[in-house]
Amino acid sequence: xxxxxxxxxxxxxxxxxxxxxxxxxxxxxxxxxxxxxxxxxxxxxxxxxxxxxxxxxxxxxxxxxxxxxxxxxxxxxxxxxxxxxxxxxxxxxxxxxxxxxxxxxxxxxxxxxxxxxxxxxxxxxxxxxxxxxxxxxxxxxxxxxxxxxxxxxxxxxxxxxxxxxxxxxxxxxxxxxxxxxxxxxxxxxxxxxxxxxxxxxxxxxxxxxxxxxxxxxxxxxxxxxxxxxxxxxxxxxxxxxxxxxxxxxxxxxxxxxxxxxxxxxxx
Amino acid sequence: xxxxxxxxxxxxxxxxxxxxxxxxxxxxxxxxxxxxxxxxxxxxxxxxxxxxxxxxxxxxxxxxxxxxxxxxxxxxxxxxxxxxxxxxxxxxxxxxxxxxxxxxxxxxxxxxxxxxxxxxxxxxxxxxxxxxxxxxxxxxxxxxxxxxxxxxxxxxxxxxxxxxxxxxxxxxxxxxxxxxxxxxxxxxxxxxxxxxxxxxxxxxxxxxxxxxxxxxxxxxxxxxxxxxxxxxxxxxxxxxxxxxxxxxxxxxxxxxxxxxxxxxxxxxxxxxxxxxxxxxxxxxxxxxxxxxxxxxxxxxxxxxxxxxxxxxxxxxxxxxxxxxxxxxxxxxx
Numbered sequence: 245x246x247x248x249x250x251x252x253x254x255x256x257x258x259x260x261x262x263x264x265x266x267x268x269x270x271x272x273x274x275x276x277x278x279x280x281x282x283x284x285x286x287x288x289x290x291x292x293x294x295x296x297x298x299x300x301x302x303x304x305x306x307x308x309x310x311x312x313x314x315x316x317x318x319x320x321x322x323x324x325x326x327x328x329x330x331x332x333x334x335x336x337x338x339x340x341x342x343x344x345x346x347x348x349x350x351x352x353x354x355x356x357x358x359x360x361x362x363x364x365x366x367x368x369x370x371x372x373x374x375x376x377x378x379x380x381x382x383x384x385x386x387x388x389x390x391x392x393x394x395x396x397x398x399x400x401x402x403x404x405x406x407x408x409x410x411x412x413x414x415x416x417x418x419x420x421x422x423x424x425x426x427x428x429x430x431x432x433x434x435x436x437x438x439x440x441x442x443x444x445x446x447x448x449x450x451x452x453x454x455x456x457x458x459x460x461x462x463x464x465x466x467x468x469x470x471x472x473x474x475x476x477x478x479x480x481x482x483x484x485x486x487x488x489x490x491x492x493x494x495x496x497x498x499x500x501x502x503x504x505x506x507x508x509x510x511x
Numbered sequence: 512x513x514x515x516x517x518x519x520x521x522x523x524x525x526x527x528x529x530x531x532x533x534x535x536x537x538x539x540x541x542x543x544x545x546x547x548x549x550x551x552x553x554x555x556x557x558x559x560x561x562x563x564x565x566x567x568x569x570x571x572x573x574x575x576x577x578x579x580x581x582x583x584x585x586x587x588x589x590x591x592x593x594x595x596x597x598x599x600x601x602x603x604x605x606x607x608x609x610x611x612x613x614x615x616x617x618x619x620x621x622x623x624x625x626x627x628x629x630x631x632x633x634x635x636x637x638x639x640x641x642x643x644x645x646x647x648x649x650x651x652x653x654x655x656x657x658x659x660x661x662x663x664x665x666x667x668x669x670x671x672x673x674x675x676x677x678x679x680x681x682x683x684x685x686x687x688x689x690x691x692x693x694x695x696x697x698x699x700x701x702x703x704x705x706x707x708x709x710x711x712x713x714x715x716x717x718x719x720x721x722x723x724x725x726x727x728x729x730x731x732x733x734x735x736x737x738x739x740x741x742x743x744x745x746x747x748x749x750x751x752x753x754x755x756x757x758x759x760x761x762x763x764x765x766x767x768x769x770x771x772x773x774x775x776x777x778x779x780x781x782x783x784x785x786x787x788x789x790x791x792x793x794x795x796x797x798x799x800x801x802x803x804x805x806x807x808x809x810x811x812x813x814x815x816x817x818x819x820x821x822x823x824x825x826x827x828x829x830x831x832x833x834x835x836x837x838x839x840x841x842x843x844x
Contacts, residue, residue: 250636250639
């Protein structure tokens with residue numbers, strides 16, 4: 245369906261290519277543990293200074309949130325997806341993919357799945373184990389419903405992030421190099437998406453903007469399920485579904501228009 | 512033979528926004544872009560039958576790559592009609608991709624970081640090929656091209672010639688019915704080029720694969736193709752057999768003059784200097800205007816000439832001179 249079986253080749257390619265760069269893996273695990281440690285000690289200190297509640301949220305919840313947000317950065321689609329499409333546009337190799345019997349978006353998504361599997365096995369799991377082993381990470385009781393909702397919410401956030409990063413990649417047709425757009429997107433993700441700290445810690449004004457932005461659906465919404473932080477919007481998963489629909493549709497139309505322009509360039 | 516490609520009165524006009532210099536003009540062009548129209552193809556028509564090997568030739572910017580993009584469904588023609596296997600390639604691009612192989616210049620069909628064998632295996636998945644058939648077919652292609660030793664090497668470690676051989680094999684992995692090769696022998700040494708040409712000839716003879724080849728190397732054309740389509744300045748100039756082309760436009764003769772002197776021999780204006788060598792010059796002239804004896808008489812008057820020889824024109828000479836403005840009168844006759 246949708247060429248997924250043919251796209252499996254891109255999944256395999258991505259996984260095999262990642263396997264060939266093993267040194268990177270160990271350094272990335274080390275980097276992840278360092279990032280987690282920074283968050284851990286920062287929030288532990290805040291907690292020790294009698295600040296057991298911040299904006300009505302327990303420090304332990306925030307600590308869990310920020311630690312997992314650092315780890316999700318390794319698996320949520322971002323720069324890799326943008327580069328996948330933007331480099332092909334800039335180098336003109338997009339025509340090779342367009343001349344295969346697989347939709348370009350399916351191939352990009354399958355390629356991302358390959359990285360997801362690799363990063364989950366070789367970066368996420370070791371980083372979580374090392375963090376649990378060396379740091380006194382708080383354990384919050386999460387019931388099975390919350391855990392399942394986290395799974396569903398994470399899947400949606402993964403797909404929204406994919407669609408948004410893919411769209412930035414397509415912008416290469418007009419902007420050439422898109423690192424500026426990419427940086428801007430990362431900044432918005434930090435402030436309105438809660439990739440750095442929970443959106444609930446911001447002043448009300450920022451929270452209001454975050455509510456109406458798609459960014460909170462990427463990090464904040466899934467993480468609230470496992471850190472017991474209030475979602476501050478009704479039906480957060482429904483909101484995610486809406487954003488996914490909006491960005492998928494936008495990409496559908498954008499691609500139809502943009503790829504015609506992309507293949508004109510060069511002989 | 513069945514007609515497999517039909518191009519009827521096809522034109523392609525690119526509409527390119529012209530960038531303006533200066534801040535305010537730049538802002539203005541964002542609101543109201545200044546669009547420039549560039550004609551890439553003008554009223555081109557041809558048909559290609561199953562199993563044909565056709566050379567599609569012309570100078571840079573003539574519209575060769577545009578034609579391939581139109582035939583593969585990457586671009587939509589501005590006017591006219593294209594059908595490949597009875598289908599509109601733009602509308603049925605993915606369906607046609609299953610039976611089409613395309614090599615576009617230096618754009619790789621392989622995965623740079625993976626061993627060559629892995630790339631071929633991945634193509635099997637993309638084209639949904641039966642495993643047993645794939646193993647037999649890929650082994651056949653690999654042995655025919657002689658690249659067995661390269662299979663375990665990552666593609667990025669291959670030399671240009673090795674990579675091009677590997678790329679060509681990859682194009683044939685899905686057993687395509689139609690193959691478009693955009694400059695497949697560019698930058699290759701003589702031995703590799705010969706191997707590639709032999710491979711293509713072999714596949715065409717054995718499996719009747721239709722091959723459309725764009726190239727600047729006219730020796731390849733003479734070896735591989737019976738038919739050629741010549742395009743220049745977006746217009747189709749010739750469509751027919753290579754031998755007829757040479758007959759039709761080959762009323763030129765080449766004369767090689769070797770001399771001890773460094774000065775270019777002075778001959779009438781309609782003798783065109785085609786090539787310069789360390790010890791001589793090659794001129795071309797119109798046989799209908801000058802008899803061989805007249806030419807020899809003119810050369811006899813020159814000083815320090817050590818030898819004279821005459822040669823028939825080959826395809827490359829004809830094409831080379833076809834695009835020279837000072838020789839255009841020959842083609843307008």
